[in-house]
Amino acid sequence: MPGELAGKVAIVTGGASGIGRATVELFVKESANVVIADVNADGGEEVAGALGDAVTSKRTDVSSADDVRALVDLAVERFGGLHVMVNNAGIGGSQRRFLNDDFRDFDRVMAVNLLGVMLGTQHAARHMSTHGGGSIINTTSIAGINPGAGYLTQLHTHDTRGVIHVESPKANDHFTLGQFFAEWAVFLNSRCVGAYCNGLKWYVNGKQQTGDPQNYVLQSHDEIAIVVGKPPKKIPSSYQFLAGE
Ligand SMILES: NC(=O)c1ccc[n+]([C@@H]2O[C@H](COP(=O)([O-])OP(=O)(O)OC[C@H]3O[C@@H](n4cnc5c(N)ncnc54)[C@H](O)[C@@H]3O)[C@@H](O)[C@H]2O)c1
Numbered sequence: 001m002p003g004e005l006a007g008k009v010a011i012v013t014g015g016a017s018g019i020g021r022a023t024v025e026l027f028v029k030e031s032a033n034v035v036i037a038d039v040n041a042d043g044g045e046e047v048a049g050a051l052g053d054a055v056t057s058k059r060t061d062v063s064s065a066d067d068v069r070a071l072v073d074l075a076v077e078r079f080g081g082l083h084v085m086v087n088n089a090g091i092g093g094s095q096r097r098f099l100n101d102d103f104r105d106f107d108r109v110m111a112v113n114l115l116g117v118m119l120g121t122q123h124a125a126r127h128m129s130t131h132g133g134g135s136i137i138n139t140t141s142i143a144g145i146n147p148g149a150g151y152l153t154q155l156h157t158h159d160t161r162g163v164i165h166v167e168s169p170k171a172n173d174h175f176t177l178g179q180f181f182a183e184w185a186v187f188l189n190s191r192c193v194g195a196y197c198n199g200l201k202w203y204v205n206g207k208q209q210t211g212d213p214q215n216y217v218l219q220s221h222d223e224i225a226i227v228v229g230k231p232p233k234k235i236p237s238s239y240q241f242l243a244g245e
Pocket residue numbers: 013014015016017018019020037038039040043060061062063088089090091092112116139140141142
């Protein structure tokens with residue numbers, strides 16, 4: 001529904017291109033104000049220029065704490081607050097096989113893909129925690145999908161960012177939510193997730209489900225929410241919903 005993000009201020013890192021740019025465009029369509037934070041200053045300016053006054057751009061290296069602090073300050077000064085932080089900026093690594101990797105790009109990948117998400121989360125949360133809350137959305141990474149070269153197990157979970165991500169090397173492989181949780185060694189049944197057993201409810205793409213979540217067969221691009229305690233008014237089923245919570 002257009003206007004779903006009216007009154008919200010968002011930062012999108014890596015907003016000069018790709019997924020970040022598409023996120024900026026979606027948020028503006030939904031009436032948010034957006035700050036693009038990208039090392040590609042020209043690209044950020046170009047996107048902001050095309051979208052009008054609702055968007056501004058600031059050259060930001062997400063791996064720099066000073067840059068990220070100044071970014072949050074800018075959002076607050078320019079648009080009066082910060083309600084949504086999208087930590088999306090990321091770079092690829094070498095993807096060389098482990099035995100042949102010289103790790104020449106390791107530090108930079110970790111600085112951007114992991115530390116960058118942590119800094120973005122920390123500085124946004126420092127503001128949000130004293131201004132009525134907000135949403136923090138982290139884009140997960142892509143890496144190591146090449147079963148022929150022996151990169152991964154059949155069902156694996158990985159992420160340079162510490163954000164949960166599930167992949168399968170074969171299109172027709174199917175895994176259950178229970179298998180996924182077993183991979184992470186987290187207990188799951190229809191009552192409890194880990195040690196939390198307070199009225200568990202679970203949702204797929206925003207719709208509440210019944211039965212044992214362990215047996216749910218994961219489909220590509222499913223968004224799964226497992227809630228203990230009182231669920232939020234709307235269960236996220238997209239970035240847009242997340243940002244609007
Ligand atoms: N495209 C895919 O298939 C895919 C799949 C899974 C995950 N991802 C992840 O999604 C995110 C966006 O991917 P994309 O395909 O849109 O890539 P992209 O290269 O089009 O966009 C990434 C943006 O991040 C910016 N950036 C890079 N380093 C930065 C830094 N240190 N500080 C600030 N900005 C920086 C780049 O300038 C660029 O504008 C990345 O984190 C990527 O790892 C992409």
